[in-house]
Amino acid sequence: MKEFQDTVLPLSNRIYRFAYRLAQNERDAEDLVQDTLIRAFTKFNQYQPGTSLLAWLLTITRSIFINQYRKRQREGLQVRFEDMDIDIDRIAPANLSQFSENPETYLFQSILDADLRRAMEQLPLHYLEVLILVDLEDMSYRETADILNIPTGTVMSRLHRARKSLQKDLIELGRKRGLIKPRLEAVKGPISEDEVSHG
């Protein structure tokens, strides 16, 4: 029990963060953390010392989430994506000189956390979980592959598609807000200098 307390409990915040990003609402994240800790406690003798404890715990979290997710799909229910932030778009400042380091910096300085969250909500689960593990949990491709039980090459390709999808959504958002000049043609890649509105 003491070893569990000393090693696993300090990682509760990391488990919660991962659970929240998967479930995308507080209530399910709380349940996921508690279920993870209970399962980790009962199976703690199966953890192999010397391997990443955090990766082992996140594997459990994901396993519980996937089972719940599938159950909800079978029951015809959607996973709740509660919109917890007030939907306020940031107004582009009149003086843009401070943002003009480069177009990407300008765009991303205008993107709110809620914007990112909404864009991530649009991702299919198998892209979302790779993005969370690599970009938000700082896992290596190897660790991510182990947690998801997929080859590292698949991690790389899913990550590429996940980020491309975010890129598309965020550029679209930038256009809607007038941060990027609207164009008739489809969004097909990164923004360039002449696409950014400078006031």
Add this chain to the structure above:
Amino acid sequence: MDKTYWQERLQAYLDNELEPADRKAFEQHLGSDQDIAAEFKFMGALKKRLSAYRDSVSIPSSVEQRIRNRFGKPPRRFASTWLIAASTLAAVILVALFLPRLNAEALSFEHSVVRGTISCYGCEVAQRSGLEQGIICLDGHEMGLVCANGQLWRFASDKQGLAIKGDQDLYKKDVEVSGMINREERLIRVQSIAPLAIVKAGIGSLAFNR
């Protein structure tokens, strides 16, 4: 190679997941492909923005309380800035502990042969200490040697050792190193280094050219 190939390489490059040779190849391609160069800028900025988003979620105190009640001990929780500061401090202490004494002349050496895989010394220390990957290597990776039994060796900072420490092409190569070693400090003064496959094939001491 098609565009998707380079786009996926781009992601792996940003995540520091490419082997040194692949990094070089990507960097060369980056200079000759404007689309990839533009995408590189965007994806770099996206990754930076996602990093900033990372710590926007933390466990609510009510959940902490429930865990405390259930498991009998409060989880240690730090604000992210404190976590970074503590990790950095831990890294500094660990490096200080792990690093062999600077004055190698004061150590006693014996001649020996060590076999293992070239790896980044700082990354190995970080990984073994549960620290954030790369936190010790902010100024660049420095090669060390990991033996099959898990022992981590560091190369002495003489001419030969410095050349090996800075040679990222050796990364993940299985090698046999011959030289003077100090077991206590796990420090090697390299006399020769050769690919293990060549040594095992009995081709002789065809050392890496350096």
